[in-house]
Amino acid sequence: MGGVAFSSLHLAVSGWGCVRNGRVLFRQLAFELASGQALVLKGRNGAGKSTLLRSLAGLLPWRAGALSWGGQSVRTSDAAYQQQLAYLGHQAGMSDALTGLENLQFALAMGGIAWNPAQAAPVLRALALNEVASRPLGRLSQGQRRRLGLARVVLSERPVWLLDEPDSSLDDAGGACLGQVLTAHLAAGGMAVVATHHGLALPQALTRTLDLSAPRETTC
Numbered sequence: 001m002g003g004v005a006f007s008s009l010h011l012a013v014s015g016w017g018c019v020r021n022g023r024v025l026f027r028q029l030a031f032e033l034a035s036g037q038a039l040v041l042k043g044r045n046g047a048g049k050s051t052l053l054r055s056l057a058g059l060l061p062w063r064a065g066a067l068s069w070g071g072q073s074v075r076t077s078d079a080a081y082q083q084q085l086a087y088l089g090h091q092a093g094m095s096d097a098l099t100g101l102e103n104l105q106f107a108l109a110m111g112g113i114a115w116n117p118a119q120a121a122p123v124l125r126a127l128a129l130n131e132v133a134s135r136p137l138g139r140l141s142q143g144q145r146r147r148l149g150l151a152r153v154v155l156s157e158r159p160v161w162l163l164d165e166p167d168s169s170l171d172d173a174g175g176a177c178l179g180q181v182l183t184a185h186l187a188a189g190g191m192a193v194v195a196t197h198h199g200l201a202l203p204q205a206l207t208r209t210l211d212l213s214a215p216r217e218t219t220c
């Protein structure tokens, strides 16, 4: 699929805690990721997977903790940190009126990336989007929308992927595509934090799992 190669990246989270509706979802949470590594977030509905991802993306406040990128302490609002992130939430964050391709072009332009058809073609092909990407998003199925969201992440050229249930609505083939796309990203030196209720086809040696269900003080 080509794409950008990353190297010598390091993300560290320590003492991380989030509160929602006055309830502590987790505290003293810690993990580190280096180039080529993934953290899979597991846990029952409401355990806090989305909250953790959104707090790491700077979309929700966190109550306590420290974050470092490349050995330097950062805040989630810092541009230097934000520029590393590709976040995929439950919502696609795309316009139903625009076609899939137009949505991708717009999202990439917002991230300062010029549309490159030669670079986009293999990604669209790998995600089986060739036939549907020229249709308005509003006429696509949930799984097709999810694949477009993944295409946006892949084409973002960002090293840190924060993915909230990227496998939702995907069929078996889509799940396999997701595994390939993630594996290629890790092989290129990227990193990922991925929430899922299912199994992801990821290289085991490069993947750790953090279960937010039971413990309130979690180190990984």
Ligand SMILES: Nc1ncnc2c1ncn2[C@@H]1O[C@H](COP(=O)(O)OP(=O)(O)OP(=O)(O)O)[C@@H](O)[C@H]1O
Binding pocket: 020, 021, 025, 043, 044, 045, 046, 047, 048, 049, 050, 051, 052
């Ligand atoms: N918009 C919101 N406003 C207030 N509280 C919320 C909101 N969204 C979620 N919560 C609460 O925050 C807690 C954690 O929710 P979160 O969405 O992070 O869990 P999750 O592990 O991602 O769940 P799921 O597996 O269902 O996606 C839950 O108790 C939930 O009720």
